[in-house]
Amino acid sequence: MITTLHLGRKHAWLMAAMTIFIIAAMFSIPAWAQDEEPTLDTGDTAWMLTATALVLFMTIPGLSLFYGGLVNRKNVLSVLMQCFTITALMTLLWTIYGYSLAFDTTGMEKVDGYAFAERGIHGYVGGLKYLFLRGVDKDALTGTIPESVFVTFQMTFAIITPALIVGAFAERMKFSAVLIFSTLWFTFVYAPICHMVWSGDGALFWDLGILDFAGGTVVHINAGAAALVACLMVGKRRGYPERPMPPHNLTMTVTGAGMLWVGWFGFNAGSAVAADQNAGMAMLVTQIATAAATLAWTAAEWIKHGKPSVLGAVTGAVAGLVAITPASGTVGPMGAIVIGVAAGFICFFAATTLKRALGYDDALDAFGVHGVGGFVGAMLTGVFAATNLGGFEIEAADIGKQVWLQFVGCAVTFVYCGVVSFIILKLIDLTIGLRVSEQDEIEGLDVTQHEEAGYI
Amino acid sequence: MITTLHLGRKHAWLMAAMTIFIIAAMFSIPAWAQDEEPTLDTGDTAWMLTATALVLFMTIPGLSLFYGGLVNRKNVLSVLMQCFTITALMTLLWTIYGYSLAFDTTGMEKVDGYAFAERGIHGYVGGLKYLFLRGVDKDALTGTIPESVFVTFQMTFAIITPALIVGAFAERMKFSAVLIFSTLWFTFVYAPICHMVWSGDGALFWDLGILDFAGGTVVHINAGAAALVACLMVGKRRGYPERPMPPHNLTMTVTGAGMLWVGWFGFNAGSAVAADQNAGMAMLVTQIATAAATLAWTAAEWIKHGKPSVLGAVTGAVAGLVAITPASGTVGPMGAIVIGVAAGFICFFAATTLKRALGYDDALDAFGVHGVGGFVGAMLTGVFAATNLGGFEIEAADIGKQVWLQFVGCAVTFVYCGVVSFIILKLIDLTIGLRVSEQDEIEGLDVTQHEEAGYI
Amino acid sequence: MITTLHLGRKHAWLMAAMTIFIIAAMFSIPAWAQDEEPTLDTGDTAWMLTATALVLFMTIPGLSLFYGGLVNRKNVLSVLMQCFTITALMTLLWTIYGYSLAFDTTGMEKVDGYAFAERGIHGYVGGLKYLFLRGVDKDALTGTIPESVFVTFQMTFAIITPALIVGAFAERMKFSAVLIFSTLWFTFVYAPICHMVWSGDGALFWDLGILDFAGGTVVHINAGAAALVACLMVGKRRGYPERPMPPHNLTMTVTGAGMLWVGWFGFNAGSAVAADQNAGMAMLVTQIATAAATLAWTAAEWIKHGKPSVLGAVTGAVAGLVAITPASGTVGPMGAIVIGVAAGFICFFAATTLKRALGYDDALDAFGVHGVGGFVGAMLTGVFAATNLGGFEIEAADIGKQVWLQFVGCAVTFVYCGVVSFIILKLIDLTIGLRVSEQDEIEGLDVTQHEEAGYI
Amino acid sequence: MRKIEAIIKPFKLEEVKEALSSIGVQGLTVTEVKGFGRQKGHKELYRGAEYVVEFLPKVKLEIVVSDDQQTQVVDAIVKAASTGRIGDGKVFVSAIEDAVRIRTGESGDVAIS
Amino acid sequence: MRKIEAIIKPFKLEEVKEALSSIGVQGLTVTEVKGFGRQKGHKELYRGAEYVVEFLPKVKLEIVVSDDQQTQVVDAIVKAASTGRIGDGKVFVSAIEDAVRIRTGESGDVAIS
Amino acid sequence: MRKIEAIIKPFKLEEVKEALSSIGVQGLTVTEVKGFGRQKGHKELYRGAEYVVEFLPKVKLEIVVSDDQQTQVVDAIVKAASTGRIGDGKVFVSAIEDAVRIRTGESGDVAIS
Numbered sequence A, B, C: 001m002i003t004t005l006h007l008g009r010k011h012a013w014l015m016a017a018m019t020i021f022i023i024a025a026m027f028s029i030p031a032w033a034q035d036e037e038p039t040l041d042t043g044d045t046a047w048m049l050t051a052t053a054l055v056l057f058m059t060i061p062g063l064s065l066f067y068g069g070l071v072n073r074k075n076v077l078s079v080l081m082q083c084f085t086i087t088a089l090m091t092l093l094w095t096i097y098g099y100s101l102a103f104d105t106t107g108m109e110k111v112d113g114y115a116f117a118e119r120g121i122h123g124y125v126g127g128l129k130y131l132f133l134r135g136v137d138k139d140a141l142t143g144t145i146p147e148s149v150f151v152t153f154q155m156t157f158a159i160i161t162p163a164l165i166v167g168a169f170a171e172r173m174k175f176s177a178v179l180i181f182s183t184l185w186f187t188f189v190y191a192p193i194c195h196m197v198w199s200g201d202g203a204l205f206w207d208l209g210i211l212d213f214a215g216g217t218v219v220h221i222n223a224g225a226a227a228l229v230a231c232l233m234v235g236k237r238r239g240y241p242e243r244p245m246p247p248h249n250l251t252m253t254v255t256g257a258g259m260l261w262v263g264w265f266g267f268n269a270g271s272a273v274a275a276d277q278n279a280g281m282a283m284l285v286t287q288i289a290t291a292a293a294t295l296a297w298t299a300a301e302w303i304k305h306g307k308p309s310v311l312g313a314v315t316g317a318v319a320g321l322v323a324i325t326p327a328s329g330t331v332g333p334m335g336a337i338v339i340g341v342a343a344g345f346i347c348f349f350a351a352t353t354l355k356r357a358l359g360y361d362d363a364l365d366a367f368g369v370h371g372v373g374g375f376v377g378a379m380l381t382g383v384f385a386a387t388n389l390g391g392f393e394i395e396a397a398d399i400g401k402q403v404w405l406q407f408v409g410c411a412v413t414f415v416y417c418g419v420v421s422f423i424i425l426k427l428i429d430l431t432i433g434l435r436v437s438e439q440d441e442i443e444g445l446d447v448t449q450h451e452e453a454g455y456i
Numbered sequence D, E, F: 001m002r003k004i005e006a007i008i009k010p011f012k013l014e015e016v017k018e019a020l021s022s023i024g025v026q027g028l029t030v031t032e033v034k035g036f037g038r039q040k041g042h043k044e045l046y047r048g049a050e051y052v053v054e055f056l057p058k059v060k061l062e063i064v065v066s067d068d069q070q071t072q073v074v075d076a077i078v079k080a081a082s083t084g085r086i087g088d089g090k091v092f093v094s095a096i097e098d099a100v101r102i103r104t105g106e107s108g109d110v111a112i113s
């Protein structure tokens, strides 16, 4: 509790500042963008339909199994339930107002630099044009694909992001609190960050030229920051870290990891929103970085502990997938190897040494892998996007500037997300409470929250 | 037994009537349809290849896991075996004569209304032109995709339908009886209903204008009706309902549910047989309805029992997927929400209260979810296809008529399927017997039917 | 040990001969091929992106689960770890030099017959042009798809092949030895065979006209031969065959089998490298042959042992998938049925009777299914490719010649792979040793090699 | 005090528990065990490898009762667990010197009543 | 020699083991069991089918000790395993006639020390 | 009658059962247990969290025999289960007052022969 209050104070100023600029921005003048007339491409559509299925597959059953295997057997269903219900809930929220808040580009205008006031509110969050998907006609297109597909594809990102955070507070948070947290977090954190990064000209990150091809900031740093705050706020699991808490079923975790890997092709190569060279190269570099991170983590364990473990290997893989995410549209194979290796080693350090040193209980390493891996990836994107390093986006001379921009992207996301997550969690704690009773925690969440048992 | 005999008598007349009109119809005159010259579209083909893989994925491993987790651990392999062998068996039957019975349009002619005699036999079942897939040349097209792909896509529907029925008679039916039942049911129920719904002009349901985009009648009501009859005929499991029969491994069930959800994109969006706006909107509404049903069932449980369960959430999801199936080509996002919510609540009622009240042992709720959910979906398709309700097919004024047509579709399917299923099961019972011995049931089907054990 | 030394002596001559011709071949003159100007097709690209994901899905989690369920619970993680790490390792090796060794066509020229010397080294193995994927530009195409996609697609084949071999030496080989073996085997066996079969004009098998659409020789016979040698060299598991070694979790195996089946659509239909009629027909025949093999194995068991088992059914399915692999581009539905039935029966015989008779301990039947099934498929490809038997490639009159060619393909692969695998394993055995200590084997590989446990 | 150990067929557990409850037994402890005895095991077959499972799933009940309850308890178990088929199981009786209820520290007969 | 059997709540296992180690107990054997007693079970609900789980997860410890250690061991267990809530479990004491260490064939008190 | 309880290494189960069968033992009951003793456990490591597994998998056999079989049975177990390595396990002998065969209701020595 002391820690969390401390956290609150520390960032209170920044939060206040943010709030002010958001309100201030409301008074700026919106403007309209013009579109060319695109036509539907069946190949692009085919790939995006598939990519959408793949990203959904990442959450159910991919991430669910990955996380589910890591907890105690008495809590396995609670994790599966949280992932499954979040999937359903985010789908409805996205349908009702999320897509609009994220992708309504009404009133956006390109603005140089950090000029908050000029940009207007809609540089930070979308309008309400698409409430209830009004206006998403069957024949509407986004680029060369039906807008319905784009809506669903983006929806799957809005699903997995809050689901990732589950890893931080697993095994002790009330189910009702999870749902309320996810709803508020989606509304006040995910939707605006998504808008700032991906909605196009006039959006903060977009205008600044921050590179985030497939969601390094929107998904991973965002989820990672919320995860860190959440595990601090919810507190440690009973007995942590004295009592060992080994994964109850690693075969489940490895299965989930395989599914995440496969599904991530939809995530990264799907972010090309086309079946083209960008998608192809995104798939290739995703594969390479993941492999490199897997081997890096394995090697780190082998060196440090004398034996490599499959939990290490799969965690490394996820770290690699996370790190290549922002980079996957702008780096080449060699950049991918470096990003993968870096992510493997650094996340290994974060999830083992750092976590133990600082003592927070990020139960399934949502911060250690997604937060840290996302940061590593975002920064190195700024390096390996350079054409002389095999990338496709920037000049060698601009590496320094781009790395700075990447850092800004990470920092703004981290701070904004951290502050708002803190407020949300605090509010929940003060009202219905975040945490189950000690007795319920001992008995397990499956029986006490859901009246069922994973295995008979 | 009394119940089942009673059932037999009750519907004997209808069955007789059906038999007569089918024979009568044989004398009518066939006619030929003309086709335009289509060309192959690689995008459409890419999507349909994928969709086919997704629908197969629904059965193995999706449905297998969903069902397998719900039974007692001593019967888990028997369920997996039934799903797997049905997959193989239906593939061969479809290849040998199923595709021909379902999609040979020889001798079909558009007929108004229910005019059975004029329509001819081929309004009810296809001919034998494609026996052994003769005539399905490598270069043949169905619309813009290779006919080979269409054959395989439709095959996966013919696979999953009998596999769904397994849920009704799980844990007590002889393996040999399952195979014989599936073979006969496929031949005398699935193939004709599939033909009536999807083979085009001249087919009963098609001519009547019954809307069934992706198989509400063909797959779900059909399977549901057979499931109800089957569980009545096979009888209750030993000890039902006094002895509790909790799922032996809910993690397996939740995993399977995730796979079903993901695979269902192939089912519904694949039913557009193209990578276009219809596919896109089908995917979107599928996602929305499923989410709505998940939350509806969860809410129902929360309200009624005080706690939501993950088994409830995933069952709700399947109910939503079932209900949106017939509607997925003709409703918009808001219709999808209503359909989902309705399916969630009504199937909750059917699988819990209704089943208990009536006392039949539909072991895994094949009827409660697929029969009831299919019915809800079919009826509401008639409502939300209306353009003023966000749909894409009918006028507001025609809702009443369409709902009636939808009802006719459900009723004919239900009655025809119910009667023929009854006959098939009766024949099997009188010859080799439907049910394993009591001793075998106690020991479990895995060891007694297959000489192996799920877990060591 | 006697067996293995014997094996060594027996094939030493052949190995020597091979070595000589490879060296001799180095002096021949390379030549350049000309390419037409292709353009990117989004539909083909969409399908190949998907197919790549599907083939990766075959290994993680498909094959991992299939194999993992079959071993003792104390070794389950070791199998998952081997598959996962091989995935990562092969990805990097493929990126660094594998793709180049396999698909650099520098210096290749079409040569009739077996003329080794004229062909030059590059008829057997590729050059180093693509080291580190240099030259695989974002915009480079292979046919109508980005080369990046082709690289990744082929990479997934290079991943699964060594992973298949794991089945032979499971439960007793050192983890470090597995990695070294996989690395060397990939380099000296996989890459050259892949080159000889698929790199185009000038490559041995290609020039000879050996038919191998999707990897019967490259993947299955290759893996099968290595598996046989490996299980002989590593020796039997402690207690085999006296002590029963039943699968510890068949639900896992059946799940993996379903995933293999679904993923195999990517493998076979993906080998068309387009979303066209070839892909469509490949999918259809894959489905049919697999179903036929499933039922054949099931029937064989039913007849021989009185009861069919799900392990039999799924093993039959894999046998069918293996056997149809080389044939899937050239046979029609009826050929597929025959190939499936033959594979089902013959692999049943190989994995049960033959293995027991000869006494080798191919733990998970990697040879019995992939080696034998691959051989059956390769030979029958030579038969059912004939147009009068429903195939699409050869004349009836050429069946004899084609079967001979197919035999040559199998024999060369088998011998070359067998010899080189033997040398590699011998070297490892003489240096770090192949096998864990008896004590470690008793305790289990999970704890002794990886310091973790599958289930708590 | 006496300890009654009963090895029974798993599907009889519920019935035996009911029988014991109805004669006032307040507590018992159940263990999943495998039994080897006269009852023939079944065959399992994995890819041609036959495997005779001689250890069959059984359930072991342990009930500590005061001396005077012994006969009644044994009888109730035998009655409820019997199917008349081989493999129905055994009941063993042995002496317990002391019992302590952890919660309260009480010992002797009162600890189990 | 005496056999001490303790049925405790699973999450107390670690603490009890520590307590026993600290008083010099060299070995013990642990079994996962299900207990039926005064402690109320919980409800589980599957698609409307209610199922009262009366058998709760417990852990059984068996420790064979020399006669003079008996009191000390029982006390240590009771102290470490107690939470004061219903369901904490029982300790039973009975006589063991002989013990043999398989590795060496030694028997009697020396086999367990 | 005597109850012989043997705690052995799991991979020795088959051999011990053979040995017992060959001297005419008609029945026994097997439980999977975890043993804590002199045998060092192994280390497991999960994302840097070390976890020393002190409870090792063992198998417990329970065999009730008539008094005269005691020595023979104990010897057979010790012989078959011994590897000479630490952790081979223990055999404990205690008295059984009565045995009943559930199927027939027979009691005494005849119930276990």
Ligand SMILES: Nc1ncnc2c1ncn2[C@@H]1O[C@H](COP(=O)(O)OP(=O)(O)O)[C@@H](O)[C@H]1O
Binding pocket: D007, D034, D035, D036, D037, D038, D039, D056, D058, D085, D086, D087, D088, D089, D090, F026, F027, F028, F029, F030, F062, F063, F064, F065, F101, F102, F103, F112
């Ligand atoms: N001598 C024994 N000691 C311990 N357990 C025994 C003994 N004999 C039988 N059992 C247990 O009782 C079970 C039933 O015994 P079995 O001989 O199969 O049938 P029955 O009790 O009907 O004669 C066995 O599976 C075993 O668990």
Ligand SMILES: Nc1ncnc2c1ncn2[C@@H]1O[C@H](COP(=O)(O)OP(=O)(O)O)[C@@H](O)[C@H]1O
Binding pocket: D026, D027, D028, D029, D030, D062, D063, D064, D065, D101, D102, D103, D112, E007, E034, E035, E036, E037, E038, E039, E056, E058, E085, E086, E087, E088, E089, E090
């Ligand atoms: N008579 C008995 N014989 C054997 N085990 C018993 C007996 N009574 C209780 N137990 C075991 O002790 C556990 C705790 O007993 P319970 O009555 O629930 O609480 P408490 O010990 O606090 O009174 C039970 O779950 C059961 O395993």
Ligand SMILES: Nc1ncnc2c1ncn2[C@@H]1O[C@H](COP(=O)(O)OP(=O)(O)O)[C@@H](O)[C@H]1O
Binding pocket: E026, E027, E028, E029, E030, E062, E063, E064, E065, E101, E102, E103, E112, F007, F034, F035, F036, F037, F038, F039, F056, F058, F085, F086, F087, F088, F089, F090
């Ligand atoms: N005093 C004891 N009471 C009950 N079980 C014991 C006792 N001592 C040892 N055991 C059991 O015997 C097993 C082997 O004991 P251990 O001390 O490791 O080796 P050894 O028997 O070779 O001296 C332990 O794992 C435990 O299950």
